[in-house]
Amino acid sequence: MTNDTTLVLGATGKTGRRVAARLRLHGTPVRTASRSSPTRFDWSDPGTWDAALRGVAAVYVVPPGVPGPVHEFVARAEAAGARRLVLLSGRGADTWGDSTFGLDMRSAEDAVRGSALEWTVLRASNFDQNFDEDVFHAPLLAGELALPAGAVPEPFVDVDDIADAATTALTETGHARRIYELTGPRALTFAEAVELISRASGRPLTYRQISTADYAAALVEEGLSQNDAHHVAEMFVLMERGLFAKTTDDLATLLGRAPRTFEEYALRAATAGAWGR
Numbered sequence: 001m002t003n004d005t006t007l008v009l010g011a012t013g014k015t016g017r018r019v020a021a022r023l024r025l026h027g028t029p030v031r032t033a034s035r036s037s038p039t040r041f042d043w044s045d046p047g048t049w050d051a052a053l054r055g056v057a058a059v060y061v062v063p064p065g066v067p068g069p070v071h072e073f074v075a076r077a078e079a080a081g082a083r084r085l086v087l088l089s090g091r092g093a094d095t096w097g098d099s100t101f102g103l104d105m106r107s108a109e110d111a112v113r114g115s116a117l118e119w120t121v122l123r124a125s126n127f128d129q130n131f132d133e134d135v136f137h138a139p140l141l142a143g144e145l146a147l148p149a150g151a152v153p154e155p156f157v158d159v160d161d162i163a164d165a166a167t168t169a170l171t172e173t174g175h176a177r178r179i180y181e182l183t184g185p186r187a188l189t190f191a192e193a194v195e196l197i198s199r200a201s202g203r204p205l206t207y208r209q210i211s212t213a214d215y216a217a218a219l220v221e222e223g224l225s226q227n228d229a230h231h232v233a234e235m236f237v238l239m240e241r242g243l244f245a246k247t248t249d250d251l252a253t254l255l256g257r258a259p260r261t262f263e264e265y266a267l268r269a270a271t272a273g274a275w276g277r
Contacts, residue, residue, distance in 0.1 A: 005029040005055050006170055010062030011037055014129055015088055018163035019060050019170075026171055031056065043069045049076055058084035058170050067107035074111045084118040086169045088162070091125045091181060091244045101234035118176035120169040122162060125183045125244060128265040129159045131197060132274035140205055140275055145194050148212040148236040153187035155247045158260040165254045180250040185259050187245050196263060200270035212236060
């Protein structure tokens with residue numbers, strides 16, 4: 001059997017479904033895998049892994065939310081004949097120190113970077129699409145986003161740029177054993193981001209800074225465990241240290257063009273009715 005297929009994990013998620021579409025357009029054979037895909041893949045069930053890896057040349061890896069499983073997965077990928085791995089990770093993962101945030105991503109990086117395969121790590125800033133496809137969307141629909149983020153800006157990155165970067169790393173040479181720190185073209189505070197969304201959508205939206213403790217408590221009220229809420233809140237503690245505030249040129253290096261701006265994202269999402277009217 002000739003290994004020529006690219007396996008896309010997290011295929012129903014924000015990045016996975018975009019990567020899969022780009023690979024198909026590129027003419028690359030694609031196998032999409034998730035807990036709900038025809039090719040079932042579940043990080044908590046290693047019995048689903050081997051069928052997903054059969055005949056695969058490359059894998060786009062979105063790590064699970066717990067440390068550990070990626071080590072065994074990488075070993076199985078090597079045994080199955082895979083040659084290339086592209087891992088989605090978090091911005092500045094090697095600067096997080098003893099923080100409890102991102103232990104899952106750091107474990108996945110250790111597994112991928114310790115392998116003999118051609119690996120690429122994409123460390124991404126907070127996604128633009130968190131404001132319309134994920135955690136920040138419901139609060140904005142209610143009119144106010146409250147987070148423990150203040151004057152330290154964040155260089156939000158567009159998920160479509162991440163997908164372009166992943167597709168490039170999966171299909172082109174020259175990216176083996178490289179770590180790319182992916183950011184948007186400029187950094188914004190959360191208050192500035194909400195103001196841009198308000199203007200693009202025509203809705204009166206506000207941003208309010210709250211304490212880390214209050215944010216963690218709110219997450220628990222929404223159903224997260226105490227541990228999970230603490231880990232999410234820890235991201236904002238790291239952000240307030242300014243560890244991720246600077247932009248990089250890595251997306252431009254990968255793609256040969258400037259990354260999309262937050263304003264472009266806000267216009268696209270508002271036009272699609274993301275925040276209503």
